[in-house]
Amino acid sequence: MSHKPSTSPGYGPPKLQIPCLPILGPYDWGKLLKDIYDSIVAEATAADLYYRLLREAPDQLHREFIEHAYHDELKHLEAFSRLYTFFTGQKPHYTFSPVQYRSYGQGLLLSLESELEAAEFYHEVILSSTDPLVRDTFFLAMGDELEHATRFGVLYAMTKGSPLFYNLSEPQSQGETK
Ligand SMILES: [Fe+2]
Numbered sequence: 001m002s003h004k005p006s007t008s009p010g011y012g013p014p015k016l017q018i019p020c021l022p023i024l025g026p027y028d029w030g031k032l033l034k035d036i037y038d039s040i041v042a043e044a045t046a047a048d049l050y051y052r053l054l055r056e057a058p059d060q061l062h063r064e065f066i067e068h069a070y071h072d073e074l075k076h077l078e079a080f081s082r083l084y085t086f087f088t089g090q091k092p093h094y095t096f097s098p099v100q101y102r103s104y105g106q107g108l109l110l111s112l113e114s115e116l117e118a119a120e121f122y123h124e125v126i127l128s129s130t131d132p133l134v135r136d137t138f139f140l141a142m143g144d145e146l147e148h149a150t151r152f153g154v155l156y157a158m159t160k161g162s163p164l165f166y167n168l169s170e171p172q173s174q175g176e177t178k
C-alpha cells in the first residue's frame with residue numbers, strides 16, 4: 001500500500017532555498033517596508049503594555065524583569081524607526097491599540113505570547129533578507145525578545161494560581177502616552 005505525500009497547505013516540507021541566500025526567499029521591497037513598519041507598531045505596543053504592568057508589579061523581581069523588557073522595547077523602537085527613516089527618508093507615523101488585560105497575570109501571559117510571536121516574526125525577516133543592516137537590526141531585537149519571553153515565562157509561572165492571576169480587575173483600556 002502506497003502513501004501519497006500530504007498536499008495540505010502548511011503541512012508540506014518547508015520551502016528552504018538552501019544553498020541560496022536568503023534561505024526563505026527574498027521579500028519584495030514593499031513587504032520589507034511593511035514589516036519594518038509593523039515592527040515599529042509592535043514595539044510601541046509592547047512598551048506601552050510593560051509601562052502599565054510595571055505599576056502593578058508585586059515585588060522587586062517582577063519590577064526588574066518588566067523594566068528590563070520595557071527599556072529594550074524603547075531601544076528596538078528607536079532602531080526600527082531609524083531603519084524606516086533610512087529607507088524612506090521619512091519618520092514613521094503610527095498609532096497603536098493598547099493591549100487590554102483583565103488581571104496582572106493575564107497581562108504577563110499576553111506579554112509572553114507577544115514576545116514569542118515577535119521573535120518568530122523577526123526570525124523570518126532575517127532569513128528573508130541579505131541586507132546586513134536589515135538583518136542586524138532584526139537580529140538585535142530577536143535575541144532580546146527571546147530573553148524577554150524567558151523572563152515573562154518565569155513571572156507568569158510564579159503568578160499563576162495566585163490572587164494576582166485570578167483577581168480580575170476592570171479591563172485596562174487606557175494606554176499611556178509617553
Ligand atoms: Fe522588542
Ligand SMILES: [Fe+2]
Pocket residue numbers: 046069072073115144145148
Ligand atoms: Fe520584547
